[in-house]
Each structure stands twice: as C-alpha cells, then as structure tokens.
Amino acid sequence: MKVMHLKERKDLQFCALLRNTGYLSKRKITSMKLVSILREPVEQFGEYVIDATRRMGNYTLMVVQFLGWMWRPPYRWRLLLQQMEFVGVQSLSIIMLTTLFSGMIAALQGSYVAYLFNAQGMVGSAVALGTTREGAPVLCALMIVGRCGSAMAAELGTMRVTEQIDALESMAVNPIQYLVVPRVMATLIMLPILTVIGDIVAIFGSWIVMVRMQGVDSGIFFENIRWFIDPLDIYMGLIKALAFGFALSTIGCFQGFTTTGGAKGVGNATTRSVVVASVAILVMDYFLGQILHMLEMNVFEVL
Amino acid sequence: MTTESTYISNLEPYGETPVLSVRNISKRFGSQVVLDDVSFDVPEGKITFVLGPSGTGKSVLLKIIIGLLQPDAGRVLIDSYDIPSLSSHQLNEVRKDFGVLFQNGALFDSLNVLENVAFPLVEHAKMAKGDIADRVEKKLAQVGLSGVEKKYPSELSGGMRKRAALARAIVLDPRIIFYDEPTTGLDPLMVEQVDELIKSTNIAQQTTSLVISHDIPALMEIADYGAILFEGSMVAFGTPAELLENPDPFVQKFLRKGLGEHV
Numbered sequence: 001m002k003v004m005h006l007k008e009r010k011d012l013q014f015c016a017l018l019r020n021t022g023y024l025s026k027r028k029i030t031s032m033k034l035v036s037i038l039r040e041p042v043e044q045f046g047e048y049v050i051d052a053t054r055r056m057g058n059y060t061l062m063v064v065q066f067l068g069w070m071w072r073p074p075y076r077w078r079l080l081l082q083q084m085e086f087v088g089v090q091s092l093s094i095i096m097l098t099t100l101f102s103g104m105i106a107a108l109q110g111s112y113v114a115y116l117f118n119a120q121g122m123v124g125s126a127v128a129l130g131t132t133r134e135g136a137p138v139l140c141a142l143m144i145v146g147r148c149g150s151a152m153a154a155e156l157g158t159m160r161v162t163e164q165i166d167a168l169e170s171m172a173v174n175p176i177q178y179l180v181v182p183r184v185m186a187t188l189i190m191l192p193i194l195t196v197i198g199d200i201v202a203i204f205g206s207w208i209v210m211v212r213m214q215g216v217d218s219g220i221f222f223e224n225i226r227w228f229i230d231p232l233d234i235y236m237g238l239i240k241a242l243a244f245g246f247a248l249s250t251i252g253c254f255q256g257f258t259t260t261g262g263a264k265g266v267g268n269a270t271t272r273s274v275v276v277a278s279v280a281i282l283v284m285d286y287f288l289g290q291i292l293h294m295l296e297m298n299v300f301e302v303l
Numbered sequence: 304m305t306t307e308s309t310y311i312s313n314l315e316p317y318g319e320t321p322v323l324s325v326r327n328i329s330k331r332f333g334s335q336v337v338l339d340d341v342s343f344d345v346p347e348g349k350i351t352f353v354l355g356p357s358g359t360g361k362s363v364l365l366k367i368i369i370g371l372l373q374p375d376a377g378r379v380l381i382d383s384y385d386i387p388s389l390s391s392h393q394l395n396e397v398r399k400d401f402g403v404l405f406q407n408g409a410l411f412d413s414l415n416v417l418e419n420v421a422f423p424l425v426e427h428a429k430m431a432k433g434d435i436a437d438r439v440e441k442k443l444a445q446v447g448l449s450g451v452e453k454k455y456p457s458e459l460s461g462g463m464r465k466r467a468a469l470a471r472a473i474v475l476d477p478r479i480i481f482y483d484e485p486t487t488g489l490d491p492l493m494v495e496q497v498d499e500l501i502k503s504t505n506i507a508q509q510t511t512s513l514v515i516s517h518d519i520p521a522l523m524e525i526a527d528y529g530a531i532l533f534e535g536s537m538v539a540f541g542t543p544a545e546l547l548e549n550p551d552p553f554v555q556k557f558l559r560k561g562l563g564e565h566v
Binding site: 162166172173 | 366369370371391394395396398399401403405406407409410411412422423426427
C-alpha cells in the first residue's frame with residue numbers, strides 16, 4: 001500500500017474537518033482532495049524539469065569552457081597521447097571484433113533477400129554502403145561509450161569525490177584544461193580513425209560470408225562496392241564519428257565532473273554517462289542523417 | 304550585521320599583522336544557512352585554528368577562502384585582492400601563494416609520490432628535472448617521508464598519504480598553508496605526529512597556517528590563536544588560554560568536552 005505523504009494526509013484530514021462542519025460544499029471538498037493527491041507528483045515533475053534544465057545549462061557551460069581552453073597553452077601533449085592510446089589503441093581489438101561480426105551478420109541476412117532476386121553480387125556493396133554511412137560510426141561510438149565514456153565518468157567522478165579536482169584547482173591548474181581537453185581531443189581524433197578501421201573490417205566480414213562461404217566472385221564483390229560507394233559516403237560516416245565522439249566524451253566528462261555522494265555517486269554517474277551518451281548518439285544519428293542527406297541532395301543538384 | 308567600515312579587527316588587541324581577512328562572509332545551500340556574516344583576520348606567521356562541531360561550515364569557509372566556492376555575500380582579502388571577485392586567471396596567480404592539505408590528502412591516484420609532490424613545480428616553476436627531483440627529495444625529508452618516491456598513493460598508509468600531501472602543499476614554499484581536518488581518521492600517535500609536523504613546518508617554512516579542525520588538544524598544544532564557529536557564526540577568537548576562559552556556554556562546553564575526552 002502506498003505510504004501517504006504527511007502533508008497529503010494532513011490536507012485530507014483538513015478536508016474531512018471542513019466537510020463535517022459543513023463549512024464547504026461536497027464539490028469543493030472533492031476538488032481540494034484532488035489538488036492534495038496531485039500535489040506530490042506535480043511537484044516531483046517540476047523538480048525534475050528544473051534539475052534537467054540546470055544540468056543542461058551546466059553541460060553547455062562546460063562545453064563552452066572546453067572550447068575556450070582547448071586553444072590555450074600549456075598544451076598537454078603527454079596527456080593527449082595517453083588518452084589517444086586509451087581511447088584508440090586499447091579499443092582497437094574490440095572495435096575490430098564487433099565490426100567484423102556485424103559485417104558478417106549483415107551479409108548473411110542480406111544474402112537471404114538477395115537470393116530471391118539472384119543478386120548475391122550486390123550484397124557486399126549494400127553492406128559497405130550501410131556500414132560506411134551508418135553501421136560503423138554508430139557501432140564504434142556505442143562501443144567507445146561503453147569502454148571509454150564510462151571510464152571517463154568513473155575516473156573524474158572518483159577524482160571529484162576524493163577532492164583531487166579541488167586539489168588541482170587549489171594548485172592553480174584549470175581542471176577543464178588538464179582533465180577534459182585531453183580526453184575530448186583524444187576521442188575526436190581516434191573515433192574517426194576507429195570508424196575507418198571498422199568500415200574496412202566490416203567489409204572484410206561481408207567478403208568472408210559472400211565470397212568464401214557463398215561463392216560470389218571476389219572481383220564482382222569489389223567491383224560492385226567500388227561502383228556503389230562514393231567518397232561522400234565515407235565523409236558522412238566521418239562527420240558522424242566526429243559528432244558522436246564529441247558528444248560521448250563531453251557527456252562522460254560532465255557526468256564525472258558533477259558527481260556527488262561518494263561511491264554510490266560515482267556508480268550513478270557512470271551509469272548515467274552510458275545511458276545519456278547512447279541515447280544521444282542514436283538521436284543525433286537520425287538528425288545528422290537527415291541533415292547530411294539534404295546536403296548530399298544539394299551537392300548532386302549543383303553537380 | 305557589522306559593516307566593513309565599523310569592523311574592529313580581532314587581531315587589534317594582539318598587535319598582529321593580518322595576512323588574510325575574511326569579511327562578512329555568508330553562504331547558504333537552498334534554505335540551509337551554512338555561514339552567517341563571518342568576519343575575522345588571520346595573523347601573519349602564526350598557526351590559527353578554526354574549530355567547531357561537525358557540519359558547522361568550517362570546510363565551506365575554507366573552500367570560500369581558497370576560491371573553490373563563491374560566497375553569497377562578503378569578501379576574502381589577501382594583499383589587495385578580493386578572492387571571490389577575481390577572474391580565474393587572477394585567482395590562479397594568487398593561489399600560487401597557497402598550499403592546501405585536503406582532508407584525505409587528495410593525492411592523484413595515477414601519479415606516484417615523486418610525481419605528486421613535483422606536480423606544482425612542473426606546472427609553475429621553470430626548473431630542470433634534476434632540480435625538481437632534488438627539491439622533492441628535500442621536502443619529503445622535511446615531512447619524514449624519504450624513500451617512498453616511487454610508491455603510488457594506494458600503497459601508502461593514511462599517515463604517509465597526509466605527509467606526502469603536505470610535502471606537495473609546501474613544495475612551492477607558499478605564504479599560507481591551509482589544513483582541512485588534518486588529523487581526522489588517524490590514530491592518536493599519528494595525530495600527535497601530524498600536529499608536530501604542522502608546528503615544525505610552520506617554523507621551517509616561516510609561513511602562516513590556517514587549520515580547519517575539531518581537534519581541541521591540538522589547539523592547546525600547537526595553535527597561536529583559535530576561532531570557534533557555531534551554527535555558521537564566529538562565536539569566539541583568541542589565544543588557546545583566552546578561549547578556555549571565554550564565558551560563552553557553547554565555547555566552554557565544546558572546549559571542556561574536547562579536552563576531557565583527551566585526558
């Protein structure tokens with residue numbers, strides 16, 4: 001049974017008193033009861049909206065600070081290289097593994113449909129098109145969210161609750177420049193590179209399924225890809241990778257930076273960074289896809 | 304509320320020179336008033352304790368003094384600067400004169416002791432690597448922590464972490480050292496060692512020390528002055544002996560209780 005809020009209970013007792021004394025009509029009493037019952041959820045919703053607006057504002061402020069500090073010396077090359085190694089090199093095996101199997105499964109599923117039209121030779125080009133424009137940027141970004149965005153939130157969150165970020169500030173070092181700039185820059189550099197590697201590995205995966213397992217001619221497979229894929233498709237994937245990289249790293253850093261409440265707070269920040277960044281990537285993917293498609297049409301019209 | 308023009312310095316009876324002045328600082332979080340019109344001066348070259356029960360706003364006061372939090376009202380004056388109104392660039396320049404020992408040390412997990420202590424030097428002092436290593440070695444020896452340069456914070460005991468953090472706080476020879484609850488969570492022997500370390504550092508470095516604490520025995524043993532905060536307000540200031548004679552019932556209870564537990 002729902003435990004009644006103290007205020008709500010007092011309101012209802014007050015209504016009963018008014019009704020018994022005949023001070024108010026039954027209709028008015030009912031409307032007062034309704035207000036009393038609705039008060040708590042409305043208040044909670046209001047608090048949620050205020051908190052979400054505040055967090056959005058703080059996130060925007062952090063992004064603005066990042067954009068200001070990224071140009072200013074001292075340039076922390078060692079930290080940047082460390083983060084590039086963490087985001088890029090250490091993620092390489094997981095990116096290759098996931099894109100290989102996603103390319104293989106896309107080819108396998110595509111081949112069932114292609115078989116109906118006797119167009120197995122086109123499967124490789126369909127996979128390549130889907131991978132370069134959508135598959136690799138989204139899949140790589142989601143893998144980096146899980147592997148690196150969460151780690152950024154956890155690391156910075158731990159630094160926040162153990163006063164290490166306060167210590168940085170007290171030593172006259174700007175924490176945005178020292179902690180956020182290397183992480184975001186490293187993700188901006190490495191995610192497009194991982195996406196290109198993901199493109200190649202996914203196409204290789206579809207080649208294994210179509211050429212080695214289903215007997216499609218290797219020459220036809222590659223010729224169709226060459227005929228279908230335009231450099232614009234690859235650029236579109238890279239633009240998406242840049243946007244996803246910016247979103248996932250700034251969200252991870254922001255969640256870490258605003259952590260409160262010890263170990264539980266760090267856990268919450270880590271979870272929130274993964275959820276918010278994953279949702280942001282999928283939402284951005286649709287809108288970026290729409291915008292880039294419109295731009296692509298304009299380019300074709302000009303040509 | 305005491306206006307700044309009518310404020311009579313708490314140091315006037317002692318003939319001390321203030322190095323840092325806190326004026327009418329107020330701070331609230333939501334509806335909770337944490338600091339209410341707090342004013343006091345910190346004397347140069349002395350150890351001043353700010354004491355009070357838990358949750359009375361001591362750490363918030365320290366964070367406002369070092370510019371980590373903005374007060375709702377009031378000023379923190381050092382030289383001609385008002386810390387809450389400085390730009391981040393100006394604040395960083397002023398902070399180079401500060402050394403801060405945080406409650407749990409706040410050493411960087413990813414750096415070893417040598418790198419932690421060397422951090423302010425690498426950031427702010429244009430020194431050769433060899434000179435930095437020499438300075439770090441000297442400061443670690445000063446706090447009695449030689450031979451642990453290659454260890455990481457997770458490999459150190461609580462007391463060792465505090466010493467390493469103190470070495471980092473004093474490595475730039477700051478004018479003022481701030482200590483946030485330096486003895487909280489330490490065993491009695493370690494508390495005594497840390498207190499001695501604060502005293503010896505103050506003498507060796509010839510600096511001003513501001514210690515946020517609720518350690519009454521330490522106040523009696525090493526402090527030159529003490530200020531007592533209660534429910535966000537400054538209720539007493541004076542030498543330890545004067546504080547013991549203070550007629551305020553809360554001050555009496557707080558000090559006697561703390562000393563009684565000590566005995």
